[in-house]
Amino acid sequence: MAKLRGPHLSTPLTLLGSDRDALLRGDETILEPGEDVRYLVSRAGAVSLREDEDGTLHASLETEDPRGGTRQPLVLLGRREGYRVLGVEVPEPSPELDDPGRDLRDLRRIADRLHERDADLAAAAVAMGFWHRSMRHCPQCGAVLEAEMAGWVLRCPEDGTEQFPRTDPAVIMAVRDAQDRLLLARNAHFPTGFHSVLAGFVEPGESLENAVVREVGEEVGVIVEEVEYMGSQPWPFPRSLMLGYRAWAAGSAELTLQDEEIAEARWFTREELAAALEADEIQLPGSASMGRALIDDWYGRSAQK
Numbered sequence: 394m395a396k397l398r399g400p401h402l403s404t405p406l407t408l409l410g411s412d413r414d415a416l417l418r419g420d421e422t423i424l425e426p427g428e429d430v431r432y433l434v435s436r437a438g439a440v441s442l443r444e445d446e447d448g449t450l451h452a453s454l455e456t457e458d459p460r461g462g463t464r465q466p467l468v469l470l471g472r473r474e475g476y477r478v479l480g481v482e483v484p485e486p487s488p489e490l491d492d493p494g495r496d497l498r499d500l501r502r503i504a505d506r507l508h509e510r511d512a513d514l515a516a517a518a519v520a521m522g523f524w525h526r527s528m529r530h531c532p533q534c535g536a537v538l539e540a541e542m543a544g545w546v547l548r549c550p551e552d553g554t555e556q557f558p559r560t561d562p563a564v565i566m567a568v569r570d571a572q573d574r575l576l577l578a579r580n581a582h583f584p585t586g587f588h589s590v591l592a593g594f595v596e597p598g599e600s601l602e603n604a605v606v607r608e609v610g611e612e613v614g615v616i617v618e619e620v621e622y623m624g625s626q627p628w629p630f631p632r633s634l635m636l637g638y639r640a641w642a643a644g645s646a647e648l649t650l651q652d653e654e655i656a657e658a659r660w661f662t663r664e665e666l667a668a669a670l671e672a673d674e675i676q677l678p679g680s681a682s683m684g685r686a687l688i689d690d691w692y693g694r695s696a697q698k
């Protein structure tokens with residue numbers, strides 16, 4: 394695998410050197426059935442897995458076409474060990490179409506147990522599954538779109554316009570004050586006790602750096618003057634790319650919370666965070682998330698088991 398230069402945080406979904414065999418997508422026979430085809434099933438953020446004796450999870454590659462005669466698009470996810478791996482997003486289970494012996498698990502919850510060889514496959518399967526689930530009609534004329542390029546392009550048969558899978562950039566930032574305290578907040582939509590660093594979507598026409606500064610200003614009224622990029626991870630639920638930053642507050646550390654968005658927020662020293670975790674007053678995001686990687690980066694080690 395390739396190595397990155399500079400300060401860098403990664404999560405189980407940040408991988409370098411995986412191969413999606415994108416150059417094969419133009420081959421019109423690449424999705425045809427064959428002895429060398431394996432199917433990877435996804436459904437609304439979950440992916441089909443099998444578990445090792447030691448608890449490690451692997452992509453479950455099936456030999457039979459799981460579409461059961463439906464017209465779900467196939468997506469070439471790449472080649473593994475000589476097999477063409479084709480992603481298939483399946484609909485909700487029904488009496489006609491259940492999941493015989495299939496173990497579908499939410500990628501958000503299990504990413505830290507996934508074998509690293511399969512993380513990119515699983516993330517791509519989930520991301521492309523969400524896209525094919527939501528993108529069915531031409532935004533120009535409403536005609537039903539047709540898949541091309543091994544499932545990576547959808548074309549309108551009426552006006553020829555092409556749709557490509559989208560990724561929405563979101564910044565996530567660990568804000569520190571002059572005393573090196575960390576800002577943690579509870580989003581109004583989070584359960585009680587659940588705290589994380591701030592995050593928000595990048596707006597059209599905005600740089601990543603400006604998005605960090607704007608979001609922190611809007612959500613807690615703190616002025617950020619310095620940011621440092623730390624790493625990224627896909628977060629295909631349904632289509633985000635998380636870009637992680639360290640950020641430093643300038644001047645006052647006084648917090649003014651945006652009511653609808655932020656339920657609580659406060660600065661923590663490392664000792665205060667340890668005490669709050671020990672007392673079970675707060676919970677942190679799971680170890681597969683960029684938010685958690687940023688918290689641990691500030692803390693100096695894993696803040697929570």
Ligand SMILES: [Zn+2]
Binds near residue numbers: 533551552554
């Ligand atoms: Zn159209």
